[in-house]
Amino acid sequence: MALPSRSAPAPRAREHVLVIDPTDPAGRTYQVALGAPDRAIHVCTSAQEGLALLGEVRPDVVVAALDTADLPGLRLLEALRHRAPGTAVIVVAAHPNVEGAVQALRAGAVDYLGRPISPGLLSEKVVRALTSARTGRQLAQAQKEAGDKWGFTQLLSLSPKMIRVFDAIRSVAGTDATVLIRGETGTGKELVARAIHDRSRRRDKNLISINCGAFTETLLESELFGHEKGSFTGAVGRRAGVFEMADGGSLFLDELGETSLSVQVNLLRVLEEMRFRRVGGTEPIDVDVRIIAATNVNLETAVHERKFREDLFYRLNVFPITLPPLRERPEDIPILTRHFLMDAAKEYQLDPPTMVPEAMELVLRYAWPGNVRQLRALCERWVIQCAGRDLRVEDLPGELRAGGKPDEHVGGLFIDESVPLPQLTDRIVNQVERAYLHKQLVRHKGHLTETAAACGVTRRTLFNRMKALGLDVTAYK
Ligand SMILES: Nc1ncnc2c1ncn2[C@@H]1O[C@H](COP(=O)(O)OP(=O)(O)OP(=O)(O)O)[C@@H](O)[C@H]1O
Numbered sequence: 001m002a003l004p005s006r007s008a009p010a011p012r013a014r015e016h017v018l019v020i021d022p023t024d025p026a027g028r029t030y031q032v033a034l035g036a037p038d039r040a041i042h043v044c045t046s047a048q049e050g051l052a053l054l055g056e057v058r059p060d061v062v063v064a065a066l067d068t069a070d071l072p073g074l075r076l077l078e079a080l081r082h083r084a085p086g087t088a089v090i091v092v093a094a095h096p097n098v099e100g101a102v103q104a105l106r107a108g109a110v111d112y113l114g115r116p117i118s119p120g121l122l123s124e125k126v127v128r129a130l131t132s133a134r135t136g137r138q139l140a141q142a143q144k145e146a147g148d149k150w151g152f153t154q155l156l157s158l159s160p161k162m163i164r165v166f167d168a169i170r171s172v173a174g175t176d177a178t179v180l181i182r183g184e185t186g187t188g189k190e191l192v193a194r195a196i197h198d199r200s201r202r203r204d205k206n207l208i209s210i211n212c213g214a215f216t217e218t219l220l221e222s223e224l225f226g227h228e229k230g231s232f233t234g235a236v237g238r239r240a241g242v243f244e245m246a247d248g249g250s251l252f253l254d255e256l257g258e259t260s261l262s263v264q265v266n267l268l269r270v271l272e273e274m275r276f277r278r279v280g281g282t283e284p285i286d287v288d289v290r291i292i293a294a295t296n297v298n299l300e301t302a303v304h305e306r307k308f309r310e311d312l313f314y315r316l317n318v319f320p321i322t323l324p325p326l327r328e329r330p331e332d333i334p335i336l337t338r339h340f341l342m343d344a345a346k347e348y349q350l351d352p353p354t355m356v357p358e359a360m361e362l363v364l365r366y367a368w369p370g371n372v373r374q375l376r377a378l379c380e381r382w383v384i385q386c387a388g389r390d391l392r393v394e395d396l397p398g399e400l401r402a403g404g405k406p407d408e409h410v411g412g413l414f415i416d417e418s419v420p421l422p423q424l425t426d427r428i429v430n431q432v433e434r435a436y437l438h439k440q441l442v443r444h445k446g447h448l449t450e451t452a453a454a455c456g457v458t459r460r461t462l463f464n465r466m467k468a469l470g471l472d473v474t475a476y477k
């Protein structure tokens with residue numbers, strides 16, 4: 001077996017944590033609390049040493065004590081933020097207090113710890129910061145690849161299944177071939193159509209989209225092919241259809257599976273000849289249009305049930321692209337969540353919430369029937385609901401919280417063995433309390449005094465608990 005040569009650089013550990021703490025020269029507390037395969041812990045005792053190590057170590061997370069002799073207080077945090085702007089810093093205060101924590105978080109720390117350091121809490125906070133840093137890195141990578149490698153503006157993905165889709169887009173975009181995009185609702189079919197058009201020679205011309213499922217048969221014919229004045233009731237003037245508008249460019253026929261058989265006959269003829277007449281017109285019109293079609297129904301089944309014409313199916317199915325549902329690409333869930341949270345926060349001018357790992361676990365476990373669109377809408381809601389704070393399990397809608405598998409041995413509660421016992425107990429108590437208060441609030445139609453009396457607590461206690469558990473009284477009125 002060949003031994004690695006001495007001069008070969010050691011492979012880089014996946015994650016690097018830099019610790020600056022004057023009270024623990026051997027870094028024993030940190031090595032014990034944070035040790036993990038694939039993680040390197042670098043320990044030093046002075047600010048100067050720590051700052052000097054930044055370039056070499058390129059840490060994902062820095063744990064910085066605020067009581068170094070050479071740069072005490074928040075000056076060390078400021079120096080770290082200045083030298084390594086994107087790096088997460090957790091600060092350790094010798095005498096922890098609320099005001100100090102607020103100041104540190106305002107100055108850009110991601111978290112705050114007090115001495116004596118609890119190894120469990122330290123590990124939890126560092127793992128959380130590392131996870132967040134990893135998601136940030138992956139999102140940046142997906143955004144860079146989308147732009148540089150694939151030339152898209154909006155489609156983000158790191159999943160191998162989607163990378164195959166991106167490859168298909170790249171190979172078909174330059175041709176004039178008809179593309180049939182298939183996939184469940186909200187999987188990104190419209191974005192793919194846009195990506196194909198934007199990479200084609202037709203990109204300077206129009207991409208016209210029409211949702212074929214949104215019109216009655218008569219209106220759809222007129223939308224597709226246009227009409228002459230007076231050709232039907234309501235046709236007050238001559239109007240061009242989408243085929244004419246897309247001339248020289250691309251036409252996106254969305255929800256094509258919803259069309260009637262008679263529209264399908266006309267469409268097939270137009271696709272074959274690229275020539276048609278307006279409704280009520282006699283003059284043939286020739287166009288040069290690239291067709292991109294999409295459907296979220298299974299066209300083979302529709303053909304089998306005689307709801308979709310077989311000849312049109314073959315005409316469209318020249319180059320099929322199938323988008324995988326979100327649940328089949330879990331690696332995209334954290335990056336898309338981060339992306340949509342940041343996006344919505346920017347739009348609403350709010351601070352994005354930070355999703356706690358337990359909530360992300362449920363987000364990953366959920367089946368996402370509405371796919372990326374559903375995730376995007378929820379992220380918008382979360383930004384409004386949880387701006388600038390942690391996004392906790394309690395903030396997730398019921399269908400996501402129900403996603404964890406209940407354990408039949410403990411009365412249907414979800415027992416997650418990967419969580420330390422005190423946190424698990426807290427979480428379960430909160431879940432039970434929330435469910436109990438929810439039932440009482442429903443029974444008393446959101447009347448706080450009555451609900452409090454029924455629960456045997458004061459109105460103030462009820463109000464505080466509801467706030468802590470994310471229960472909104474207006475939902476029960
Ligand atoms: N890979 C992705 N990266 C970023 N955003 C995405 C991605 N896929 C989908 N989206 C977003 O999700 C939403 C739904 O996408 P889109 O409208 O393209 O889905 P669709 O498949 O056409 O859905 P439907 O069948 O319901 O019409 C849009 O807001 C879109 O921007």
Ligand SMILES: [Mg+2]
Binds near residue numbers: 189190254
């Ligand atoms: Mg669509």
